[in-house]
Amino acid sequence: MNWEPVIGLEIHVQLATNSKIFSGASTSFGAEPNAQACPVDLGLPGVLPVLNEQAVVMAIKFGLAIDAEINLDSIFDRKNYFYPDLPKGYQISQFETPVVGKGEITLTMDDGSERQIGITRAHLEEDAGKSVHDLFPGQTGIDLNRTGTPLLEVVSEPDFRTAQEASAYFRQIHNLVRYLKICDGNLAEGSMRCDANVSVRPVGQNEFGERTEIKNINSFKFVEQAIEVEIERQIDVLEAGGKIERETRLYDSDRNETRSMRSKEFSEDYRYFPDPDLLPLKISQEFVDTIAAELPELPKARRARYVETLALSDYDANWLSNNPDVAEFFDAAAMVSNNAKSAANWVMGDLSAHLNKSDLDVSVSPVTPEQLGVLIQRIDDDTLSSKTAKQLFDALWQDGGEVDELIDTLGLKQMSDSGELDDIVMQIMADNPDQVEQLRNGKDKVLGFLVGQAMKATQGKANPKQVNELIRAKL
Numbered sequence: 001m002n003w004e005p006v007i008g009l010e011i012h013v014q015l016a017t018n019s020k021i022f023s024g025a026s027t028s029f030g031a032e033p034n035a036q037a038c039p040v041d042l043g044l045p046g047v048l049p050v051l052n053e054q055a056v057v058m059a060i061k062f063g064l065a066i067d068a069e070i071n072l073d074s075i076f077d078r079k080n081y082f083y084p085d086l087p088k089g090y091q092i093s094q095f096e097t098p099v100v101g102k103g104e105i106t107l108t109m110d111d112g113s114e115r116q117i118g119i120t121r122a123h124l125e126e127d128a129g130k131s132v133h134d135l136f137p138g139q140t141g142i143d144l145n146r147t148g149t150p151l152l153e154v155v156s157e158p159d160f161r162t163a164q165e166a167s168a169y170f171r172q173i174h175n176l177v178r179y180l181k182i183c184d185g186n187l188a189e190g191s192m193r194c195d196a197n198v199s200v201r202p203v204g205q206n207e208f209g210e211r212t213e214i215k216n217i218n219s220f221k222f223v224e225q226a227i228e229v230e231i232e233r234q235i236d237v238l239e240a241g242g243k244i245e246r247e248t249r250l251y252d253s254d255r256n257e258t259r260s261m262r263s264k265e266f267s268e269d270y271r272y273f274p275d276p277d278l279l280p281l282k283i284s285q286e287f288v289d290t291i292a293a294e295l296p297e298l299p300k301a302r303r304a305r306y307v308e309t310l311a312l313s314d315y316d317a318n319w320l321s322n323n324p325d326v327a328e329f330f331d332a333a334a335m336v337s338n339n340a341k342s343a344a345n346w347v348m349g350d351l352s353a354h355l356n357k358s359d360l361d362v363s364v365s366p367v368t369p370e371q372l373g374v375l376i377q378r379i380d381d382d383t384l385s386s387k388t389a390k391q392l393f394d395a396l397w398q399d400g401g402e403v404d405e406l407i408d409t410l411g412l413k414q415m416s417d418s419g420e421l422d423d424i425v426m427q428i429m430a431d432n433p434d435q436v437e438q439l440r441n442g443k444d445k446v447l448g449f450l451v452g453q454a455m456k457a458t459q460g461k462a463n464p465k466q467v468n469e470l471i472r473a474k475l
Contacts, residue, residue, distance in 0.1 A: 002203040003238075005231045006211075007160035009223075010195040011173050013152040013183045014127070015058045021126050021150035022049030022092065022278075029189050037129070037144035043088030048277050051076075055150040056281070058182035059099045059124050060291050062152060065180060065298055066119055068103025070288050076124075076278045080271045085129035085142050093153075095272045098123030099281065100152075105176075106300070107169050112314070117169060118157030125151050146190075152182070158197065158208065163227035170194055170223050179298055179324045193218045198230045200238065209234070210244040213264055214251050226251035230258045302327055310340035319348055325363045336373025339380060346372055350393055367396045374403040387460030388412040415461040421454075424462070425470045428453045440475060447471065 020027055023040035040047045063070050074097045078090040100122035107115045129144040154173060160166045174192055177183040184191050199211035214230060217223050229251070234244055249258040274280075297305070299321050306317035320330050326347065334343040351372065355362055375392055378384040384392060384407065395406055407413055415421060428450055429436050438446045447468065454467045 003200045003231075003235050004203045004205075005161055005163075005227075006158050006199045006201060006208055007163070007166050007227060008158035008197040009154075009156045009160070009166055009169060010197070011154045011156075011170060012127075012193050012195075013062075013154060013173070013177050014191040015055050015150040015152055016181065016183050017052055017054045017058070017150050019052060020148035021052050021055050021124065023148055025148060027149050029186075031145055033132075033141070033143040034145060037087075037147050041087075041144065041148035049092065049275075051278065051281065052150060055124055055152075056099060056283070057291055058150075058180070059122060059152050060283070060288055061180045061182055061295060062122055062154070062177065063100035063103060064288070064292050064295060065176060066103035066105050066122075068119060068122065069101030070283070071097055071099055071101055072283045072285065072288075073097070074099050074281045074283075076275045076281070077272045078275045079125075081265070081269075083128065083131075084140065085131050085144065085147075087129070087144060087147065091126060091128060092275055092278070093125035094121075094123035095267070099283075105169075105172065107165065107172060108318075109165070109168055115159070115165070117159045120155040120157055122152055122154045125153055127151050158199075163224045163231070166196060166227055167220050167224040171220050174220075175299060175322060175324070179296060181296070187218045187220075190218065194223055196223060196227050196230075198227055198234070199244070200231060200234045209238075210246055212244065212246065212258075213248045214258055215248055215261065217251055222251060222253055225253070225256060226258060229256060233258060306340075310334065312340060312344055316344045316348065320344060323362070325361065329362050329365070329369045332369035333372045333376070336370050337376035337380075339376050342376045342379065343373065346376065346393075350390065354393075354397055366398075366400060367393065371396050371403055378403065378407065382414055382463055382465075383407060384412060385414045385455070385460055385462070385464065387455070388414065391460075411461075413461070414463050415458050421458075421462060421466060421470060424454055424457055425467060425474065428457065429471065429474060436475070439471075 017027060019025060020041060023038050025038040025041055026036050028036070040049055060070055074094060076092050077095045079093045079095070080090045082089055098121045102121065103119040105117050105119060107117045127146045127149040129142055129147045132141040132143055135141050156169065160169065174185050178185045194217045196214045196217060197211045198214065199209040201207065201209040212230060212234070214226050217226055230249070237244060246264045248261045248264045250261050251258050302321045303317045306312045306320060307314060312320070321327050330343055330347045333347065334340040337343050351365065351367065355365060375384070375389060375396070379386070379389050391410070392403065392406055392412055395401070395410060396403070432450060432453065435446045435449055439450070450471055451464050451467050454462050455464060
């Protein structure tokens with residue numbers, strides 16, 4: 001039988017606020033266990049939650065970026081369940097009336113194909129704590145530092161049909177929230193994580209099969225692998241005459257398998273009801289309009305600008321706009337150099353290679369966009385050759401400094417004295433009479449060899465265009 005997977009994602013985005021969603025406790029990463037859990041986070045008697053306005057602003061930014069409905073009236077609910085890392089016995093969340101309602105995002109795959117993916121809602125909620133199983137033999141530790149950290153849970157429609165689509169969507173949401181500066185996107189620190197709902201059905205069947213939920217996946221690679229494994233597992237179960245149980249599973253990347261954690265609750269099991277400690281959230285249209293006016297240039301608009309205004313290829317535009325930090329670096333370098341294509345080539349080539357080799361993010365690049373822009377200027381005004389430009393880039397990467405000062409200090413200025421070059425070209429032609437004769441007979445490819453000899457003789461400092469012209473003149 002041919003099977004069709006049906007996949008939906010729930011992405012938990014940790015909002016980049018300084019304090020928690022209902023208290024003034026810090027959200028900074030790396031504190032000692034339980035050092036950032038205050039009485040409000042713990043739900044101690046006599047305390048009341050107070051909503052963090054910045055969390056609401058960030059949620060609205062996301063909603064506007066995906067053309068979603070912004071609900072001017074919304075409420076917070078209590079989602080009741082009992083885990084050791086949930087000290088109140090309930091989580092404050094949103095269910096039927098979230099801040100951000102239905103929306104849509106255009107999913108762009110690596111091959112350039114596009115699909116529209118529905119967003120069911122994006123709701124605000126507080127995070128739970130963390131159970132730590134590997135510190136104390138035979139015991140579980142509870143760290144409540146994350147309790148109350150503001151999350152935006154982005155719930156997709158079950159619109160994905162392959163694990164690759166789901167992984168690409170996770171990347172795209174990661175890209176978008178970083179553009180909006182509402183999340184740092186640090187997967188290793190848990191700033192974004194993903195739950196995948198997976199089911200399979202016979203091709204042609206309209207009804208969905210029973211689904212399982214794979215919890216807390218925190219890498220693009222693992223999202224794809226976990227879904228692939230779960231699809232294969234479900235197909236094997238069904239083809240053996242078994243039945244898929246509605247349950248929550250975890251993905252073990254070491255064994256590349258999913259394992260059962262617990263039975264999966266239905267929404268009624270959580271006994272949602274409006275939180276009596278929080279007033280309904282009322283937002284004015286003027287408030288929304290103010291936020292809309294402050295939205296940054298988003299990835300789609302940036303790609304279009306790169307193609308239409310800067311005349312970059314679709315490939316270059318997609319590559320450069322995929323990471324907001326890279327895009328900002330490129331924009332600054334292109335503005336200084338006044339040569340967008342060269343700036344794109346350097347960012348995608350030498351800069352990217354150096355960053356990868358040193359395992360650095362572009363935001364901490366030793367070479368600044370201003371330095372790269374001036375370097376490109378010196379190539380364009382014939383001060384540098386392509387070879388000496390790379391030597392200069394390496395020097396900037398290692399030690400920094402001013403571009404023009406380094407050109408003088410390191411003796412990298414391109415040789416353009418026609419008298420000095422004339423002597424070198426004459427010597428090259430005298431040393432290679434066979435190649436000169438071939439060039440006279442119309443074999444133009446030999447010209448590259450002769451120019452290369454001149455570049456070698458001058459340690460890359462000769463102007464290749466000028467050498468080319470001198471050789472042709474002397475023929």
